[in-house]
Amino acid sequence: MPQQKDIVRIAIQMPGALPQLIQLDQKKPLSAVIKEVCDGWNLPGPDNYALQYDGVQMYITESNRLDIKNGCILRLTKAPGRCADDLHRGIQSSDGGVRCDSLKELASVSRDVTFAQEFINLDGHNLLVKIVEESRESNQIMTHTLTGFTELMDHGIVSWENLSAIFIKKIAGFVNSSSTDVSMQQVSLDILENMVLSSRQLFLQVKQEVTMERLVAHLQVANQQIQTKAMALLMALLQTAEDADRQEMFAFLNKKNVRQYIYKDIILSSSPVQDEMAHHLYVLQSVTLNHLETRMRTPLDCYSQEQRDALHGLRQAAFETDSENSLSHERRRSLCAKEFKKLGFSNNSNPGQDLVRTPPGLLALDTMFYFATRYPDAYSRFVLENSSREDKHECPFARSSIQLTLILCEILRIGDPPSETGSSFHPIFFSQDRLLEELFCVCIQLLNKTWKEMRATQEDFDKVMQVVKEQITRTLASKPTSLELFKNKVNALNYSEILKLRQTERLHQEETLAPPVLELKERLKPELLELIRQQRLNRLCQGTMFRKISSRRRQDKLWYCRLSPNHKMLHYGDVEEDAENPAIETLQDKIPVADIKGLLTGKDCPHMKENKGKQTKEVLDLAFSITYDVEECSLNFIAPSRTDFCLWTDGLSVLLGRDMSSESMRSELEILLSMEIKLRLLDLENVPIPDGAPAVPKPPSNYNFCYDFSQTEQ
DSSP, X not given: OOOGGGEEEEEEEETTEEEEEEEEETTSOHHHHHHHHHHHTTOSOGXXXXXXXXXXXXXXXXXXXXXXXXXXXXXXXXXXXXHHHHHHHHHTOSOHHXXXXXXXXXXXXXXXXXXXXXXXXXXXXXXXXXXXXXOOSOHHHHHHHHXXXXXXXXXXXXXXXXXXXXXXXXXXXXXXXXXXXHHHHHHHHHHHHHHHHHOHHHHHHHHHHSOHHHHHHHHTSSOHHHHHHHHHHHHHHHHHSOHHXXXXXXXXXXXXXXXXXXXXXXXXXXXXXXXXXXXXXXXHHHHHHGGGHHHHTOOOOTTOHHHHHHHHHHHHXXXXXXXXXXXXXXXXXXXXXXXXXXXXXXXXXXXXXXXXXXXXXXXXXXXXXXXXXXXXXXXXXXHHHHHSSOGGGOOOHHXXXXXXXXXXXXXXXXXXXXXXXXXXXXXXXXXXXXXXXXHHXXXXXXXXXXXXXXXXXXXXXXXXXXXXHHHHXXXXXXXXXXHHHHHHHHHHSOHHHHHHHHXXXXXXXXXXXXXXXXXXXXXXXXXXXXXXXXXXXXXXXXXXXXXXXXXXXXXXXXXXXXXXXXXXXXXXXXXXXXXXXXXXXXXXXXEEGGGEEEEEEGGGSHHHHHTTTTSOHHHHTTEEEEEETBTTEEEEEEOSSHHHHHHHHHXXXXXXXOOOOOHHHHHHHHHHHHHHHHHHTOOOTTOOOOSSOOOOOOOOSXXXXXXXXXXXXX
């Protein structure tokens, strides 16, 4: 007799028949279960049938049957082998309508790996390749063919490297032709991206067949999907290319002012930047800035004449050197050492030693030299102004520049590989050439200004650099769209403003209240914590869209998860990108809250352990998992933002009967406590408080007193 834990109570449906309610014995072979179901409906040939989840194209197999939970609704349908055979014949039909319907269904059912394996066993993928190579079908049929092919290949059963040169040329031709149907172009761009990411050989073939001019043209069209797919292929090419190829592509993109196109046609367009496009813009920014990594990790070579000339160029640009050649060797060395000291080098006799540390390495020399040659007046003013100050108040140019370059590298994440989920890009990157150097030129002058505002000495160096880093970080967080806007904002954020911001933030953290107030605070905490708990649960009931992380593709699929209104079930399932707040009924999978055993975060999550060492800190900070049934089963998440991470981990902790622990909860609790305490401590003596709301006054006879601010803004 089967044990109770092996029994799952489910419903099975079939069109035109009453549903069957059965107790599924997980120990019994699936073929025997299907035979019993077929017998219940008097259906012959149980081998021709299989079970699927209701509303989703996913077959139940021996390997995934343990995912079936109590209350699941399954559907009796054609077996994958039979379905594959029917579609294989339909695709070869002489009737165009039958071919179109068969290919359309194929594009849908190919998402299931069981069906895909059966269809590929019939050599069905090569049948699709033949249709593409011959290119005799209508645009609609070709779109279904390409979509079905993409879904089949996505399972990794067949290698992309087995594709013929003719097929690759055809797909590239669809992308290069301006007359190709838009839907065909979208899928073709997707296929080419997968090819590029698969192997070096395919990268070279695609790079040879697809013209960069055409890709750039796709970025300028009005269709956002074409823009996104073209950007995805461009990012795949850049990321897969070796250094020489990458430099060649960068040179072409710079020549064609591609970043300016992106800035005008995508970033500044009236339509908001979609998540997938934001990810590609983030990747483009990351890959472009990372070409500076070599300079950042290369120390100065004291034997390099070019590098020594650059160092002496800094000195000569700041000080008069006309009479230098008439001096003796010793006098000239002494003069150089004195001037290098005025420039702010720690090792004035051998200034190259200051640039041995990596990072920032040679990148610090590059930024200093760029400032000295691009803005010579500002450079001379900085150096001479600090040379004339008292020693204890002078701002060391070289030391400050080296540390500032390091700070900018950290803020811009130079050297960090792009995250698979990253989407935070700086609009200023797309509007400004040589962003790092230009930011340095603005920020080194900001540093000098802040140094004077703080009346700093050499002992305050680290403190000044912390303030400057905060000024830059806060300003970039406001997403300035141009260098001029960044310059205005960062200079307005002076030292006194930073102190005010810090003070405001500190007020929420400090515990400087009188004992009676502290007692009131402790009494209010349980009530406010309950309020936050309810808010977290309500947020889980609304649900959130997450991304599935894939190492093979850049267009990661989306899934949605939400808590049932009675807080007893966690529903989740795949969704399309344009889906907004899908209903619970459309989410095909669910986990009883009672079955959840634990909550894991960061590097403890199973999906982070699988890619140990490959995930950035940004991804680790957004990762969390829930374990259920037994420890081996888990549902893995990567939150879209830190805010969503806090909301979900808090909400799941509430469901598990644990304390909330996120920084968001602590911040919100402090805000609520502060507001509540201020309200409780209001001096209301002799202030009459009405029982009802005051009456709304009558509207004024005219509105001439209103001021139109829009005229001033224009």
